[in-house]
Amino acid sequence: MSAVPLEIHDMTVAYHRKPVLWDIDLVAPEGKLIGIVGPNGAGKSTLIKAVLGLIPLASGKVTFYGQPYARQRRLVGYVPQRESVDWDFPVTALDVVTMGTYGQLGWCRRPKARQRRQAKDCLAQVGMEAFARRQIRQLSGGQQQRVFLARALAQDAQIYFMDEPFAGVDAATEQAIVGLLQTLREGGKTVLVVHHDLQTVRDYFDHVILLNMRLIAAGQTETTFTTENLNKTYGGRLTVLDQAAEAVRRGGFTR
Amino acid sequence: MNYLTMIVLLGTSLLGSVAGVLGSFAVLRRRALMGDLLSHAALPGLCLAFIIMGQRHFAGMLGGALVTGLAGVALITLVCRFTRTKEDAALGIVLSTFFGAGVVLSSIIQHQEGGGAKAGLESYIYGQAVGMGRQDLYLIAGVSAAALLVVLLLYKEFKVLSFDSGFARAQGWPVLTLDMTMMGTLALVTVIGLPAVGVVLMAAMLILPGATARFWTNRLGPLLLLSGIIGCLTGGIGTLVSAGLVKEWLGFDPLGFGRSESNLPTGPVIVLCGTAVFLFSVFFAPRRGAIARLWDAVRLRGKIARENLLRTLYELGEPQLPNPPAVSLDQLLRRRAWKRTTARWLLWRAARSGLVQRELDGARLTERGLAEAARLVRAHRLWELFLIQGADIAPDHVDRDADAIEHLLTPEILSQLESGLPTAKLPETGVPTSPHTITANAVSGGKNAVGPPENEEGPLRA
Numbered sequence: 001m002s003a004v005p006l007e008i009h010d011m012t013v014a015y016h017r018k019p020v021l022w023d024i025d026l027v028a029p030e031g032k033l034i035g036i037v038g039p040n041g042a043g044k045s046t047l048i049k050a051v052l053g054l055i056p057l058a059s060g061k062v063t064f065y066g067q068p069y070a071r072q073r074r075l076v077g078y079v080p081q082r083e084s085v086d087w088d089f090p091v092t093a094l095d096v097v098t099m100g101t102y103g104q105l106g107w108c109r110r111p112k113a114r115q116r117r118q119a120k121d122c123l124a125q126v127g128m129e130a131f132a133r134r135q136i137r138q139l140s141g142g143q144q145q146r147v148f149l150a151r152a153l154a155q156d157a158q159i160y161f162m163d164e165p166f167a168g169v170d171a172a173t174e175q176a177i178v179g180l181l182q183t184l185r186e187g188g189k190t191v192l193v194v195h196h197d198l199q200t201v202r203d204y205f206d207h208v209i210l211l212n213m214r215l216i217a218a219g220q221t222e223t224t225f226t227t228e229n230l231n232k233t234y235g236g237r238l239t240v241l242d243q244a245a246e247a248v249r250r251g252g253f254t255r
Numbered sequence: 256m257n258y259l260t261m262i263v264l265l266g267t268s269l270l271g272s273v274a275g276v277l278g279s280f281a282v283l284r285r286r287a288l289m290g291d292l293l294s295h296a297a298l299p300g301l302c303l304a305f306i307i308m309g310q311r312h313f314a315g316m317l318g319g320a321l322v323t324g325l326a327g328v329a330l331i332t333l334v335c336r337f338t339r340t341k342e343d344a345a346l347g348i349v350l351s352t353f354f355g356a357g358v359v360l361s362s363i364i365q366h367q368e369g370g371g372a373k374a375g376l377e378s379y380i381y382g383q384a385v386g387m388g389r390q391d392l393y394l395i396a397g398v399s400a401a402a403l404l405v406v407l408l409l410y411k412e413f414k415v416l417s418f419d420s421g422f423a424r425a426q427g428w429p430v431l432t433l434d435m436t437m438m439g440t441l442a443l444v445t446v447i448g449l450p451a452v453g454v455v456l457m458a459a460m461l462i463l464p465g466a467t468a469r470f471w472t473n474r475l476g477p478l479l480l481l482s483g484i485i486g487c488l489t490g491g492i493g494t495l496v497s498a499g500l501v502k503e504w505l506g507f508d509p510l511g512f513g514r515s516e517s518n519l520p521t522g523p524v525i526v527l528c529g530t531a532v533f534l535f536s537v538f539f540a541p542r543r544g545a546i547a548r549l550w551d552a553v554r555l556r557g558k559i560a561r562e563n564l565l566r567t568l569y570e571l572g573e574p575q576l577p578n579p580p581a582v583s584l585d586q587l588l589r590r591r592a593w594k595r596t597t598a599r600w601l602l603w604r605a606a607r608s609g610l611v612q613r614e615l616d617g618a619r620l621t622e623r624g625l626a627e628a629a630r631l632v633r634a635h636r637l638w639e640l641f642l643i644q645g646a647d648i649a650p651d652h653v654d655r656d657a658d659a660i661e662h663l664l665t666p667e668i669l670s671q672l673e674s675g676l677p678t679a680k681l682p683e684t685g686v687p688t689s690p691h692t693i694t695a696n697a698v699s700g701g702k703n704a705v706g707p708p709e710n711e712e713g714p715l716r717a
Contacts, residue, residue, distance in 0.1 A: 052425045073427035085419045089283060090475050099415045103426045108408045135473035155426070 004065070005030050005159045005190040006051070011060030013043070013050040018249035019058065020046050022214045022241065028159075028207075031188045033181050035195045035205035035221070039234050042212040044194045045081065048161045052078060064159065074103060077157030079148050081164055087137050093147045094132040097122050100154025122153040125183070127176050142173030149180060159190040166197060178204060201225055213241050263387045263451075264494050266395050267521065270448045271460060271490025273399040275482040276406055277441045278461030279468065283475075284417050287466075288346055289328065289438070291458035293445040295350045296327025298357025298454045301379055302364060313391050313450070320446040327353050328438065354454070382453030382522030384494055391450065398447045402440045406479070413437060414475055453522035460486065463529035470540035485532055493525030557604075559662050562631050564601045565610060566661075567591055568620050569628035570689075579625055583617035629686050635661040636687045637672040643690055645675065650691045 006028035013021040021043040028034055036044045049055045051062050053069050064072040077100075100122065101115040111119075123129050126146040131139060136147060145165055152160055165177050181204065184191050192209075195201060201208060201221065208225050210216040210233045217229045281287050297320035304319025305311065327349050334345040361376040378386065406413065415423045416433050424430045441461070448457050464486040468478045497519040538545050567590050572579045587598055602618050605611045610624035620628055638657040642648040648656075664672075 049421075054421055054424055070427075073425075076425070078422060078425040080419065080421050080425075084421055086283075086285075089418050090469065090473050090478050091414070091418060092474065095414075095475070096418070099418070099422070102411055102415055102428075105411070107412070110411055151422075 003030060004028070004063075006192070007063045007066075008051065009061045009063075011050065011062060012058040013046055013055060014058045014248070015046075015055070016249065019245045020213065021050065021211075024060070024215050026209065026215060026218055028190055028192060030190055031185060032190060032206040033185050033204065034190070034192045034207040034209060035201050036192060036209045036211060037195055037198065037201060037225075037233070038211035038216075042233075044211055045163050047209075047211065048078075048163055048192070048194060052076065052161060075158040077152040077155040077160040079152045079160070079162040079165055082141065082145055082148060082167070087139075087144060089136065092133050092135055093123065093128060093139065093143075093150075094119055096136060096147050097150045097154050100151040100156075103155060118156075119150070119154050122150040123147075125153055126150045126180060127172075140170065142169040145169050146173055146176055149177065153180075157189070160184065160192070162191065162193045164194050164196065166193075166195060166200075198230070213245075259385075260498060262389060262392050263384045263498070264491055266387050266392045267384050267451050267494040267525065268487045268491040269395055269399045270444075270451060271464070271486035271488070271493075271525065272483040273402050273444050273486070274448055274457075274460040274490075275464030275468075275484075275486025276479050277402060277437075277444050278463075278486075279465030279479055279482045280413060280417055280437060281441060282462055282465035282469070287462045288458070290441065290445055290461035292327050292331065292346055292350050293324040293442050294449060294454045294457035295357075296353035297321070297324040297446050297449055298379065299323050299353055299360055300357075301449070302357055302360035302376060305364060305376065306360070313388075314394055317394070317446045317449075320449060321442055323353065324442050324446060325439070328442075357454070378453070379449055380454050381520045382449070382451050382456065382525075384451035384521035385498065387451060395447050398443055402444050405436065405440050409433070409436065410476075451521055452525060453520070456522040456526045459526040459529060460490070463526070463533050464489070467529070467533045467536045470536040470543045485529070489528040489532060490525055493528040494521055496528070497521045497524040560597075560601055561605060561610075562662055563591065563658075564598075564605055565620070565624060565628040566631045566635060568611065568618065569625070569632050572620070577625070579620040581614040581617055581619040583615065585616075587617065631661055633686045634664045634669055636689055637669060638664065639690050640687060641672050641675065654691060 004027055006026070008024050008026040011021065011024040011026075012019055020041075024047065036047060038044050046055065050057055051069075062069060064075060069076070094116070097119040098111050098115055101111055101118055105111060105115065120129060120132060123132055126149050128143060128146050128150060131143060131147075136144060139147065149162075149165060152162070166174060169177070181191055181193070185206075193205070195204070202225060205221050207219060208221050209218045210224065210229055212233050216233045217224050278287075278290060281289055300319035300321065300323030301316045302319075303323070304316040307319075308315050330349050331342065331345045334340050334349065335342050340348070358380075361379075364376060412423075412428055412433055415426070416428065416430060416437070420430055420434075423433075445457055445461065448460055452460050464482040465478070467485050468481040471481060472478050498521075499519075536544065539547075541547050564587075567587060568579070568582050569576075571582045571586055571590065584595070584598060584602075587593070588595065591598070593601070602611060602613065605624065606613050606618065609621060610627060611618040611620055635657045638660055639650075639653040642653040642656060643650055
């Protein structure tokens with residue numbers, strides 16, 4: 001079994017036939033905090049969703065520790081974007097975090113005291129134990145984000161994917177997330193984080209993946225997060241790629 | 256109550272509770288109209304099954320209804336995927352097409368000799384529970400038990416699917432299969448409800464209990480339970496009313512329902528019962544209900560008005576502190592855009608809670624009132640200083656912002672604000688001096704301001 005947590009080989013992803021990510025090759029090293037950085041529409045979230053099988057691949061292959069995702073789900077934790085769910089849903093913070101343990105439970109088995117204890121521990125790790133019984137609508141945006149993080153912790157995974165956990169959170173939450181990321185790294189976990197704030201990339205991440213519809217660069221932050229690479233990433237989109245994608249979409253539509 | 260009525264009553268109560276439970280998921284997933292589609296699209300299936308079998312066979316007709324109902328759902332998916340029609344439009348098109356086909360088929364059947372009466376198809380449109388027999392009840396009981404068992408076994412799976420289907424998929428649950436199981440169970444329940452409630456109104460049986468229960472609880476488990484109970488009760492009571500039994504029992508007719516000779520159609524009566532419970536919840540539910548929210552808003556406004564009064568009294572008497580002078584009503588009114596009666600009322604209330612002492616036509620802060628007022632003035636001015644020093648806002652702009660926020664600042668925020676300021680500026684009382692000259696209140700624009708006073712008092716008027 002390969003020791004590489006995540007390997008992406010020649011992956012192309014399309015939405016409604018329109019390619020949004022082209023020919024991605026990527027190897028994520030074990031035990032690192034990895035930032036996924038790029039402009040709006042670069043395909044950062046798409047990369048995560050495709051890797052997790054939430055959108056179909058147009059082509060290519062993804063393996064986790066040498067195996068396809070279907071066999072390794074227990075090893076993978078996921079923090080979706082906060083806007084992706086209805087926060088008026090009738091569940092408490094603890095209910096949401098307990099959902100993280102559903103994977104280990106399997107079909108038809110209800111969470112027991114052990115799972116609830118695990119969920120409470122995870123809430124405590126993000127400093128939210130006092131809010132366990134709150135309905136999730138009554139939490140602030142940052143607190144909601146921390147609940148999502150706690151749910152991923154409850155998945156007890158080896159590799160984590162986080163979709164913009166820093167988006168629109170308060171300073172306390174940002175610090176809580178940073179602390180949590182470091183704890184995860186100390187525990188030997190691999191964490192991939194979609195990140196928007198270029199200023200903090202150097203402080204938060206060991207590695208970066210620079211993305212703009214195709215892979216611009218990936219590697220250690222020190223050597224990869226350079227002005228030259230950033231210019232390549234942000235310096236105007238490759239209009240040819242855009243036009244080609246549009247042509248594919250239209251071709252598909254009229255056929 | 257005779258044996259036949261008992262069967263009908265059991266049937267509709269059971270139906271109501273199962274429809275309530277399954278419908279709750281549909282409501283929470285914002286798919287409430289799926290039930291409407293399923294029931295309307297079931298009508299042609301009922302008719303086709305009757306034509307094929309040539310007789311009224313309950314289970315067979317429901318089988319037909321299930322097939323066309325699910326076909327309707329599949330058709331919407333196809334229309335959305337392969338045309339540019341949006342989902343709501345597709346739903347409208349498919350729903351009315353199937354319903355139209357069903358009505359045409361049923362009128363064809365009725366024109367065949369002897370067919371219409373036997374089929375009783377018109378009762379499927381508005382529902383008539385009276386015709387329910389023992390076999391029908393067994394079927395309803397069987398389907399209900401199966402549906403509840405599915406929910407019981409897959410509760411955890413349905414919960415994560417409904418809340419966050421993306422996460423559920425990433426966690427490895429076969430989301431499509433689960434979704435189809437949920438939809439299929441919903442379709443089954445819808446179809447067995449058709450004879451009693453009717454095609455047109457079945458959706459209400461699915462939607463109303465769940466939407467009602469949401470007012471009373473913030474947890475999924477209790478919501479499903481409550482929704483089941485509400486569905487059961489409205490189903491039962493609706494049946495009794497429509498069968499004229501309420502009139503029989505009470506000895507009089509409370510709402511004049513029984514005036515017509517024939518029975519009222521069951522479906523509409525059940526729905527109206529459900530609506531009554533829903534409306535009751537809209538108004539009277541704790542916290543989420545309209546009255547509870549109105550009460551909260553009124554209390555907040557009262558608190559803000561009281562706090563504004565205290566701060567104004569403090570600022571008017573500030574030179575003479577710590578011995579607060581008596582302030583006249585006219586002095587107050589020069590500062591605040593209150594009507595004379597409002598100001599009097601505010602003073603009366605403050606006096607009643609021991610914050611001020613009435614003197615002549617004005618008032619004087621009591622010891623307790625002074626402490627409370629000092630706290631408010633401190634909050635107000637700390638915020639002003641923060642805006643001036645921390646956010647570089649001009650001193651003549653800050654009063655208005657502070658006026659809105661002072662009522663909401665927590666002790667933690669205040670101590671944070673305080674620690675951000677050079678302590679030399681704070682006098683011993685802890686109340687900083689005002690960073691601007693205090694004139695007629697900036698929010699109201701002085702006593703010439705127009706408009707009712709309540710418009711002036713909301714924090715962060717939005």
